Amino acid sequence: MPTPDRTSLDDIVAAGREILEAEGPAKLTMQAVALRVGVRAPSLYKRVKSRDDLIGLIAESAVSDLALRLQRASTLEGRPDARQYLVALAHEFRAFARANPAGFHLIFASAPSPTSPDVILLARAAQPLMEATAQLAGPENALDAARTVTAWANGFISMELAGAFQLGGDVDRAFDFGISRLADSLAAEPIASSAARTS
Amino acid sequence: MPTPDRTSLDDIVAAGREILEAEGPAKLTMQAVALRVGVRAPSLYKRVKSRDDLIGLIAESAVSDLALRLQRASTLEGRPDARQYLVALAHEFRAFARANPAGFHLIFASAPSPTSPDVILLARAAQPLMEATAQLAGPENALDAARTVTAWANGFISMELAGAFQLGGDVDRAFDFGISRLADSLAAEPIASSAARTS
DNA sequence: ACCTGAACACCGTTCAAGT
């Protein structure tokens, strides 16, 4: 008779994610994960191809949570104007990053690697943002606008988490300043396109 | 008679940086660095406290190069209007990241760690940007504006290097769109401060 | 004073042997 399963893939990913958030990537060893799910390290390879594979699964788990959060914000908000909606999304994004700094880092700040999360998952997470930018900047600029906002938010939060804002000043104020000006500029007509003039 | 030095700290850092750019962080082993500078791994510890220490020195070396590039751009540009200057800085920043992706990642996308580069070096690198944003947004908003631009550029390039822009569209166009709208919004008067109204 | 081989602790991963 085969022995009953003593753990599961979900358990392993959850354990890995907890270790990653609590102790950092260096402590995320196969042995530590195995210990937490009550098994020996070699057994993990029955459910996971490698440590990199496990990290990829952890990243996807984090992306799913992020997508859920943004979707919930999109329904909870009662849909005021697009500008307020965009600001709310930005704050939700930042809240996720603060609650899951290691997961956030895994999703957005990882070097190109086999651990990067799935495209489809990322697209789903970006969906609420695309709606907001389409309303603000028009459908033809929705993608560029979403990329601008994502890049800004991603970069801001990465730097905040990395402790890169060390020149003083109020970081919260800088965040509000940034999303506010971005929303303004997306809603406004572009002032001048110097690129078009020089071509 | 003591033996003459067979390597130097500069050699070690340069070798480490070359390996990092050419083969990625996983291949940046003490043995690989030692081999490249013609010495055995234990000898490295005469000039470097640890592998993390070496990574920190590599990051500082990259920051210095970045600062040099931005300063050169600031003198070469002949100082047209502040808007064009800001756009030039953004493109220079992106060019640096493309030429030194691993170094860029080390500077801006690293988790908070003992490998983070020195504050003073980062401040010096940010100097040209601060001047441009001060002209565009006024001195009282220079810091917030510089943070907005840095966050955007950093996030955009991080995502580009990570291959995160997978929803199609023209990435170059998105970059131009972003810096253009940002420059507009920094130069413009803010439309409305909803935060001020609710307090 | 710098360099080295040997050693140690600790990884990820494989695999034959158990149940």
Next chain:
DNA sequence: ACCTGAACACCGTTCAAGT
């Protein structure tokens, strides 16, 4: 079919012994 101990290759790091 899952689990395990033992083993392997490969790290970072230390240190006594060389020159």
